[in-house]
Amino acid sequence: MRKLLMATVLFPLGLGLAGVSLAQSSTPAFQNNSSEAQRKSGNNQATAELFYMIQQLQANVRRLQGQVEEQQHQIGQLQQQSRDRYVDLDQRILELSKTVESKPAGGSATTAESGQSAESGRSAPARVYRSPGAEERESYNAIIDLIRNKKEFDTAISQLYEFIDQYPEGDLTVNAYYWLGEVYLAEPKLEQAKQAFTIVATRFNDHRKAADAVYKLGVTLDRLGEKEEAKRRMQSVVDRYPNTGAADLARKFLASA
Numbered sequence: 595m596r597k598l599l600m601a602t603v604l605f606p607l608g609l610g611l612a613g614v615s616l617a618q619s620s621t622p623a624f625q626n627n628s629s630e631a632q633r634k635s636g637n638n639q640a641t642a643e644l645f646y647m648i649q650q651l652q653a654n655v656r657r658l659q660g661q662v663e664e665q666q667h668q669i670g671q672l673q674q675q676s677r678d679r680y681v682d683l684d685q686r687i688l689e690l691s692k693t694v695e696s697k698p699a700g701g702s703a704t705t706a707e708s709g710q711s712a713e714s715g716r717s718a719p720a721r722v723y724r725s726p727g728a729e730e731r732e733s734y735n736a737i738i739d740l741i742r743n744k745k746e747f748d749t750a751i752s753q754l755y756e757f758i759d760q761y762p763e764g765d766l767t768v769n770a771y772y773w774l775g776e777v778y779l780a781e782p783k784l785e786q787a788k789q790a791f792t793i794v795a796t797r798f799n800d801h802r803k804a805a806d807a808v809y810k811l812g813v814t815l816d817r818l819g820e821k822e823e824a825k826r827r828m829q830s831v832v833d834r835y836p837n838t839g840a841a842d843l844a845r846k847f848l849a850s851a
Contacts (some may be wrong), residue, residue: 721800723765733757734766738773747777765801768794772803772810779814787814795827805835809844816847825851 726734737757740750754774761767775790791814794807812827828851831844 723768723801724763726761726764726766730761730764730766733761734770737770741773741777747781750777768798768801768803771798772807775807775810775814779810782817784814784818788818799834805831805838805840808835809840812844812847821851 733753734757737750737753740746740753751774754770754777757770758767758774761770771790771793775787775794778784778787778790788811791807791811794801794803795811798804798807808827808831812824812831815821815827816824825848828844828847831838832841832848835841
């Protein structure tokens with residue numbers, strides 16, 4: 595009887611404890627499912643944001659590639675325009691040198707001008723070259739620095755042409771022609787050097803750089819194999835500019851020729 599009574603008391607108690615245990619065990623399972631869903635939702639959002647960022651980066655790369663290609667095309671056009679301009683100017687120099695050399699010796703003055711000078715008994719007045727401004731001189735000095743110190747000859751050639759175009763018929767313009775010849779001689783591009791020196795020697799024969807230009811023209815002709823013409827140019831330095839350093843160098847050349 596006693597055992598039956600104890601069993602009657604313990605059985606409901608056991609059922610109650612089992613119910614509590616079952617309730618406790620079911621609660622974490624619900625919470626775990628909810629957390630997993632939240633984690634997956636967060637991962638999906640992060641993936642979507644990452645995909646969006648990748649799409650933006652790819653669009654930016656394509657845009658930058660397009661800009662680079664456009665700039666490369668523009669650079670190519672500018673380079674071609676520069677080469678065309680150089681070829682055109684070289685051709686003009688060559689044509690001018692041929693025209694001047696085809697004239698009779700004895701000066702570039704016309705017959706009427708020569709007659710007028712003879713009748714007046716006076717020589718033609720020396721040409722007055724335009725003096726450079728501060729900006730022009732600064733530009734010229736920068737080019738000389740490229741030549742003498744930095745040895746950036748290709749850049750110097752480009753800037754010399756630009757200088758000649760921008761500042762025509764000035765005192766430093768003649769110097770620019772002369773240095774154009776010097777750079778071409780150093781590269782060496784002898785035909786171009788010959789053309790540049792010829793410009794100074796003929797078109798600006800009363801300029802202070804004329805004597806040096808005629809001497810360097812003789813040096814260029816000698817390197818081109820035009821020996822007799824080189825001697826003639828050297829002799830003209832001695833005859834026309836006898837008291838110059840170029841004349842001294844020309845005498846040494848003639849003595850050793």
